[in-house]
Amino acid sequence: MQSKTLRRLVLLAGAMAISHSAIAGETLDRIKKNGELVGVMDQAYPPYSFLNAKNEMDGMDVDLTKEFAKRLGVKAKIETPAWEVITSGNWRGRWDICICSMTPDAQRARSLDFVTHYYSSPAVLVTSVNGNSLTKVADMEGKKIAAQQGGSYERYLNKTLAMEGFGAKPIQYPFKSVQVAPYGSEDLAYQDLALGAGKRIDGLVSNLVTANERIKKTPGKFKLVGDALYEDPNWVATDKGDKEWHDTVVKIFDDMRKDGTLKQISIKWIGTDISR
Template identity: 50%
Template sequence: MKLKNATKLVVGGLLASMISTAHAGETLDRIMKNKVLVEVTDQAYPPFSYIDDKGEVVGFDVDIAREVAKRLGVEFKVETPSWEIITAGNWKGRWDVCICSMSPTAERAKVLTFVNEYYGAPAVVAVNSDNTTIKSVKDLGGKNVGTQGGTPYEKYLQKELVIEVPGKEPVKPEFPFGDVTVKPYDTEDFAFQDLGLGDGKRLDAAVAGYLTVAERVKKSGGKLKIVDDTLFTEPLWVAVDKGDPEWEAKIKEIFKAMYDDGTLKTISEKWVGRDISAKQ
């Protein structure tokens, strides 16, 4: 009787261990079994991720994710649902990784795991080139200001932003402006299209990351300009669905190798003209 119970305990322990191990490596196991890495990202965030003239999703983030797939020895696939769906977490196996310029927040950390920081992005104000009243962030009070919904830029304009980096104390930036009317957009593309229609026609200004704004200003044909220094610096992290520490460890391992051998620097210089990669 004792032997029988002991056997049950051993078998039960082994089964529990097997189940725990399978759960711990669920995402990584799926990637290696299916021989494909599924990246999820924004479709309108140049030069990090956007749809080119050929209808393909390209950019800084996409190249990094593609390199991760290469180093895993698997194929690469990218999908572009709405930003709100990405940040809602609970991906349930639809996507494997978000190398998608996401900043960590306490709210997002409830449903996603932030694995490692891979670059930082300063936020700036942009206006129509005909604007003469907004010379700095201090002049935004009472204005209609566009930004992508569900981003730190929206929180900043609402004076609710807290920069939360895993392992560090939260930091609240200064908000040196009066109340603004925040106009959230599904994508930055639409916000900057409205800004380009004319000064004050739909928007008085827009707030976004410097690197994407600089790209839009360059391609605007003189319709847009940047008017202020850095508002705050946004740390961007790799995000994954919760529950797979083995996958998280593998991501850190690959990113360290890419940083050490110069791959992150090369990709960065290709897309933004300088090395913005964070040390791994």
């Protein structure tokens, strides 16, 4: 009886090892076979990713995805599903990589592999120059503050963001609670904020670079409130379970750091090197 049980366990372990081995190189094999890398990102997060005047995806993350694909010897294909779909993980081969300004946290790390850090930019509070504008970050208390649905800024407002282990300092919250207003995209949140603070929302939390981009493109509409809320590290993400692909991503990004490509693309879009 014990012998039969032992044989079953050995066979089961062998089957699991074969299965894992088959999965291990699946992503790179698929990319090479199809001749394309499928990258995923937000459609409206300038200057990292956005639709340009030619109705084509453009921005820092787009350039990095194209450069990454070039180094693999394939073409890049960009897809832009809803952000909460991207961050939920379990991609099952739909997408290969997210060079998409994603902040890692404990919740996302359950279903995604955060492979390598590639830039940092502070999270900030933005308000309208019109209406009952916020004057300091503590004014968030009890106010209606927007953030992208499924994003780290929404979790920040809910005080559930946990970035320990990803190079981030512990977060200090300047409020006890706020009215969280989740939006499908930052475009919609900025449109509502442009109506005036207090109309539909009082403010929103965003990335410093994207906030400055909006302020520059629509002068007289928005302004930053106080100091940065916290430092926001952004990592390249992949689906879990493929060590070969993980190691390939690390190697290519290390190469881009060493040869200055990551710095050059950062300066092109941001005006400074935020990749350190």
